[in-house]
Amino acid sequence: MHEARVIWQSSGDFAANRYTRGHMWRFDGGAEVAASASPSVVPEPMSNAAAVDPEEAFIASISSCHMLWFLDFARQAGFEPRRYEDRATGALVRKDGTTWIPRVDLNILVTWAVAPDADTHTALHDQAHHACFIANSVKTEIVVNLLEDAP
Template structure:
């Protein structure tokens, strides 16, 4: 149906490498021209070899699932003639051992906060049904083993720096 491309690029620079003391900073390049600074998670790799200011694979995984869900939710809301003004999700992922004892993102929790405009306001039941439909249509949610929880009643979690929702 479609193919999606990304280029991941890393260079050793001056590190010896075989002593395991090398930078994990790298770049992700996407076909639209965007380059993203990436690194290993500072929760996984010692701080001396990572950069917390970069996006790490675990964050990107969570963001990808949250983004996919949001895009489907917006499409479904539009189909039902509900006008979405804002959609903000402070999603989180839990890194833990899975049933086989391997480290994995075992759960992703979505916390969408949505405001609607206009005369037609969806009921709580309609919102829940749209989230359920979005979850089942999300290509990424259909591709992973992690449990995905959609928590629309959760209190607002702390915002990452730069977030305004």
């Protein structure tokens, strides 16, 4: 069982729709994260641009899950990634009265001790994608783009 507490305290004029959307995420391991509606959805000052919004957290959780599986599969295959960076992106889209994130792009750059060939690298990401709990839990299309390490 996983647990996340979401804690909000009223501040502002709630009836006039001028209240804070800032809140706190508290996780079972003790971490606390400032959270808010995205300023692209709720204008500041009712939102907090410095806080994590649900859309960012959704994209980050997909990216993080993929990375953790990828690292494990790389280890099992005898490869040693030295650095992994993903600039994951996704955008809210409104269609037929529903707003959602239909696609997340994982834009991944891996630096290796000794790099596998391109097919093996791609296969490790494919394995990770299919194993990822989060990817298996959403209807969003997840696209893996492998970036080349600049010399």
